[in-house]
Amino acid sequence: MKVLIVYGTKYGCTKKCAEILKSYLTGEVTVISAKAAPASLKSYDVVFIGGSVYMGKMRKEVIRFCSKNKIELMNKRLGIFVCCYTPNGTEGFIETLFSQEILSHASYVTCVGGEMNYEKMNVIYRKMFQALNKIDDFKKGFIEPQIHIEELQILAEKVMK
Ligand SMILES: Cc1cc2nc3c(=O)[nH]c(=O)nc-3n(C[C@H](O)[C@H](O)[C@H](O)COP(=O)(O)O)c2cc1C
Numbered sequence: 001m002k003v004l005i006v007y008g009t010k011y012g013c014t015k016k017c018a019e020i021l022k023s024y025l026t027g028e029v030t031v032i033s034a035k036a037a038p039a040s041l042k043s044y045d046v047v048f049i050g051g052s053v054y055m056g057k058m059r060k061e062v063i064r065f066c067s068k069n070k071i072e073l074m075n076k077r078l079g080i081f082v083c084c085y086t087p088n089g090t091e092g093f094i095e096t097l098f099s100q101e102i103l104s105h106a107s108y109v110t111c112v113g114g115e116m117n118y119e120k121m122n123v124i125y126r127k128m129f130q131a132l133n134k135i136d137d138f139k140k141g142f143i144e145p146q147i148h149i150e151e152l153q154i155l156a157e158k159v160m161k
Helices: 013-023 060-068 100-105 123-132 136-141 149-160
Strands: 002-008 028-033 046-054 077-083 108-111
Touching: 002 013, 002 060, 013 028, 013 046, 013 077, 013 149, 046 060, 046 149, 077 100, 077 149, 108 149
Parallel strands: 002 028, 002 046, 046 077, 077 108
Antiparallel strands: none
16 A cells, blocks of 8 residues: 655644654655655545645645646545644635535545644744734733644544545
C-alpha cells in the first residue's frame, strides 16, 4: 500500500501534523509539501491532503494541488485535514475551504487544531493578533489552538479501514 501525505504550511504546524499522521499509518508513506508534490499520483493508493487556514482561506498551494489533480484524486482513497483555530465541527467552515466534489469524495475530513507560532509570525500578524485580543467579541470566541493528536489517529483509521 503506497500512501502520499501532501501538506501546505506557513509556520510548520501542518507539516508536524502530517508527520504525526504518518506515525499512525503502515505501508510505504511519503510526506511532501504541496509545492513539491509529484506530477502524477498514479503510483499511490491513498492520498491525504492537509493545509492551514489564513484569513478564512486554505493555503494556495493546497488548492492548486487539488485542482491540478482533481481527476486522479477522485480515483483515490482520500483523507483531508485542516490546521486552524476554528474548532472541529464548526458548521459550514470546511465547506468554504475545499470544493464540494473533493469533500464528498473524501472518506474523512477533519479540523485537527493548530498552533499559533507567534515567535515565527511577522510583525504585522503578531500585532494584528495582539489587537484582536483586546476586542472582547474576538477574545470570547478565540481559544488558543493546539494539535488534536487523537483526531489525526481517527483520520488514519477512517481512511485506511
Ligand atoms: C495571520 C493568521 C491568520 C489566521 N487566520 C485563520 C482563520 O481565518 N481561521 C482559522 O481557523 N485559523 C486561522 N489562523 C490559524 C492558523 O491556521 C493556525 O495557526 C495553523 O496551525 C497554522 O498552521 P501552519 O503553521 O501549518 O501554517 C490564522 C493564523 C495566522 C497567523
